[in-house]
Amino acid sequence: MTPKKRPLILGTLLVGTLFLSACGPGDGAGSDTASVQADSVEAGDAGMITVYTGRHYGIEPVFAQFTADTGIEVRFTTGNDPELRERLIAEGANTPADVVMTADAANIELSADAGVLASVNSDILTETIPEELRSEANDWFALSQRARVIIASTERVENPPTTYADVGDPEWQGKLCLRPSTHPYTQSLVASIIVAEGEERATEIVQSWVDNDPLYIDSDTEIYKAVAEGECDVAIANTYYLGRLLTENPDFPVGIVWPEQDGRGTHINVSTAAVTANAPNPEGALALIEWLATDGQQQFANANFEYPVDPNVEPSEIVASFGQFTADLDAVRQLGGNQPAAVMVLSATGYE
């Protein structure tokens, strides 16, 4: 070793030692969070709010508009719904999060069960959002609806299935695409079937899907493409992905069937928002949710080709072109409670 190399090694040691001391209570990086909290407390009703969001597609322009309208800054972090929930639970009273947003109903219900959400009293929210689309305790609110429908090739399928049970018809043997059971959309769909038809019947239906030897694809976009390219004829997917695909190619050869129109209606899931139980800035949090339900409602729903929760707000043009449908509103509040049963059913039938 030549002498000139020594400073490098000494430097390395030094930095290592410095890091060790930084691990201790004299932690400098933590002050970032602290100063933000202090700001929001001082600023009272305005200032800044912090959002944990499991929905991360097209959310930012909406937040930017909110800030422009109200002067309240939004700081957000994205992640998977269950992981954000674990973080919220672990942080407890120390959480910097004011608002938590999820991409499905079951995950927000689990957060409610864990006691990390606050009940709020808001005439604006109770008036704009239908009763079925908010929790009984008013500790979470749906902000947009996503319909999970049957999709079929417009080129190869003349009589597509019209109920979720029909998807299990042997006619679709080897021609069916489904999303794996790891995904909340699949779990929620099965939970809604349990709510409507009971666990025994739900097991039969899911078993009939599995017997059709479906191709499992963990992406709704890829499922649409698989139907378009002839990998399968029939599948179950959310409508808003078709919205995206139609903007790219207006002649995309896949059509939508609204299932269960003679009965309970099409399964819908919801994007939700809630004020956290330990929000440092609960006023700001409520302001965001109220804004999303009213002034921001159209932009929020349209950003992802979803359906607004306020019946007086029009969906986007492409979404409107999918047609009117009856939605299975009754199940929405019960999706969370039935999710564990749904996971059991999926598991017992050998659904991938």
Add this chain to the structure above:
Amino acid sequence: MVHAAIAVALSVPLLVIVWSIVQPSTEVWQELWATRLPGMIRETAILLIMVLAGTLVLGTALAWLVTAYQFPGRRVLGWLLVTPLAIPGYVLGFVWLDALQEPLGARGVRSIWLCALVLTITLYPYVYLFARAAFREQSQRAVDVARSLGCSRAMAFWRVVLPMARPSLAAGVALVGMEVLTDIGTVRLFNVSTIADGVLRVWFGTGNRDAAAEFAVLLIAVAIVLIATERLARGRARFTQTGSRAGLHVEWLYGARAATASAIGWGAFTIAVALPVSRLIAWALEARRTDQTSTVSGDLGFHLISSLQVTVVATLACLGLGLILVAGLNRRRASGSLLARLATLGYTVPGPVVAIGVLVTLAAVDRLGWLPDGWLLVGSFVGLIYALVVRFLAVAYQGMEASITKVSPSVVASARTLGAGRFRVATRVELPLAGAGIIAASALVAMDMLKELPITLILRPFGIETLPIWVWQATSESLWVQAAVPSLAIVAVGMVLVAVLLWALERGAERVSREGRTPDQVLQGKGGHDRA
């Protein structure tokens, strides 16, 4: 004292997880055993066997090719064959998934075979590096003896060269095994249901964190079996070289044989690196045309800086802590070794599980309120770095352990006799002698930090959005084009780290000829080599 404190601090998050088995969630387990668990164990075993066999054959064969034969382009190829290390499995996975979708069909492409193939071509460099170092270390003398006893060149390889390289190969393969066991991103892309995937299935599906933690313990158990197998495979073998250190005789290849040798090497490089990278470049150009080269959080520069901050600080932290642990090992062997094992347990646990263990631990500390008013560890930069160190310290530690503990005790004793203090011995004797090995270990651990996704996703502070987070945001919506720019950036930084690694290894090799030490000490440790 310091060593014990570090070991405890780094193992608490994992003990939190292990503690869950004290009160097992019997119902969940019964249900799982009746349904998915047997399938998960089977798929994990099949995947593991295929990838271990694949990387062993590919890594060893390529290492032998570039060590024992001389042909045009051999030197460059020797370096390029390491470069797949720079490409994360989840990136290679989605590139190949998309590319093979058309010829194989959406159904055909989602298979355990392709998953094994993708994992093999991303992970073989570990075996390759170990094998190459082991082959370089061998002297021609043993081969000559074998030849004089009537062995052909091929027989000499199978009977002499390969058995002597066995300890190194086992170490490389054990490392590959850890990566396969804890992988989540790649297996999910190909619908392969492994135990690591099962941990998340249970946890996200039922919200039952305890049951998920118990599952993770199962994974730790499998990892321990794997490590034990490696020890067995290595046996009591300790090979030392005697006499001339001339190295193996290199055979010149000409004509068709040279062409074949080049074709094999370049073929592997093409599949693992050239094709995927060119596809990423095509996508990145499309992203540029359609203006998708930034996210709402910021442009490429912003994400790159986030990634570099995390990578550099976490690597330095591993380096500092690793050195302290190794120092403890030199002084008190038995307890030092145990403490070190405890501190490096995180390498056998999938990222999301480590993240939850850390989350629970740090949140408990935050609740104690020992920190100055309002300062929190959860969601802080320090919290993130801590979690990354818990997960990856093993990678840095093993490499450093191997190179530092090989500094001869007599050299240290001489220095002490001459009046040098402990610190002076460390900085003037031990570190300079082990320098190249430490740099190589740092490059390897930096590579892991650069590619890390699940821990960063759960624990990152506001304002830190690394390149893998960007990749995740795009790929979770199947937007491959959007994922191309951050993926390429990861690969580019990764290539720099590969260059550092290679430079350190070459330096280590040079040093051997000057000081009579062996080059593969630099690497050997990564897979958990005992001190010889």
